[in-house]
C-alpha cells in the first residue's frame with residue numbers, strides 16, 4: 001500500500017480495465033477479487049463501467065469483500081471539463097459502478113473536448129476542442145469531495161508545469177497523477193517531481209500494452225527483451241513479473257490490465273524476489289522516452305501536456 005495525502009491507502013497493484021470487453025470484464029473483476037485484487041482502475045472512456053460494477057457488486061453480495069475493502073478509481077473524460085459537468089458525471093459513473101462513493105476520481109487528461117457523448121468529438125473533420133481551463137474543472141472535482149462522492153481526487157497525464165499551476169490555485173491538493181510508466185518511458189523525472197509534491201504516481205501501460213506488440217507505432221514491450229527474459233529464468237519468474245517488480249521499485253503503483261485469471265495471479269505475485277542493482281541499471285537503460293499514449297494529434301491543444309520534457 002502507498003499512503004495518499006488524504007491519509008487513505010492505495011494498493012500498489014490494481015487491475016486495469018481499458019479494452020476489457022463488456023462480455024468478459026464482470027467475470028474478470030470477480031476473478032481478480034477472488035485472487036486478491038482490491039484496486040480497480042476504470043474510466044467513462046472505457047465504456048464498461050456498468051459491467052465492472054456488476055462484477056464488484058457480485059463479490060460484495062457473496063460476502064467475499066466489503067465496499068470499504070476496495071479502492072476503486074475512475075476518471076472524468078475530456079468532454080466534461082466544464083465545472084458544472086463534473087458532479088453530474090461522477091454521479092452517473094457511480095450509478096454505473098453501483099457505488100455510492102469513489103475512492104479516487106481523476107481528470108483523465110488536462111485538455112478538454114467539446115461537450116458531446118462521443119468520446120472523440122469532431123467538427124468539420126477536426127477534433128473538436130474546448131478550452132475549459134483544468135483549474136475550473138478542478139473546482140468541480142473539489143465539489144465531489146465536499147459532497148462525499150469522492151474520497152480523493154487527482155489528475156492523469158499532467159506535466160510538471162500544469163501540476164505546479166494546479167497546486168498554486170487549489171483548496172484540495174491532487175492525491176495521484178496517473179501517467180504512462182514502463183521501461184520504454186520510465187518517467188523518473190516526473191515521478192520524482194510528484195514525490196516532492198506529496199503526489200503518488202500510478203503507472204499505466206506498465207507492460208507496454210502487450211496486445212499491441214506488433215503495432216509499428218508502438219515501442220516493443222520490454223517483456224520481449226532477451227535480457228529481461230534471462231532475468232525471468234534466473235528468478236523463476238515471468239518477464240512480466242520482472243517488469244512489474246522494476247516499476248514498483250520506482251515507488252509507484254501500477255495497474256496492469258488482464259482478463260486472464262492466470263495472469264492476474266502472476267501480476268500480483270511480485271513481492272517474493274528482488275532485482276540486483278545491475279539488473280535495475282539494465283532495465284533503466286531501456287528508457288527511450290517513447291510513449292504509447294502520445295496523443296500527438298492533439299498537440300495543438302492549449303493544454304497538451306507533452307511539449308515539456310516532464
Ligand SMILES: NC(=O)C1=CN([C@@H]2O[C@H](COP(=O)(O)OP(=O)(O)OC[C@H]3O[C@@H](n4cnc5c(N)ncnc54)[C@H](OP(=O)(O)O)[C@@H]3O)[C@@H](O)[C@H]2O)C=CC1
Nearest residue numbers: 016017018204205206207208209210211240256257258259
Ligand atoms: N490514464 C490514462 O490515460 C491511461 C490509463 N490506462 C489504464 O492502465 C491500464 C493498463 O494499461 P494497458 O494499456 O491496458 O496496458 P498493459 O501494459 O497493462 O497491457 C495490457 C495487455 O497485456 C496483457 N497482459 C497482462 N498481463 C500479462 C502477463 N503477465 N503476461 C503477458 N501479457 C499480459 C493483457 O492481455 P489479456 O487481458 O488478454 O490477458 C493485455 O493485452 C489500462 O487498462 C487502464 O486502466 C491505460 C492507458 C492510458
Ligand SMILES: O=C1CO[C@H](CO)[C@@H](O)[C@@H]1O
Nearest residue numbers: 018043045108109292293
Ligand atoms: O485511458 C486511456 C486508454 O488508452 C487510450 C489510448 O490508447 C487513452 O486515450 C486513454 O487515456
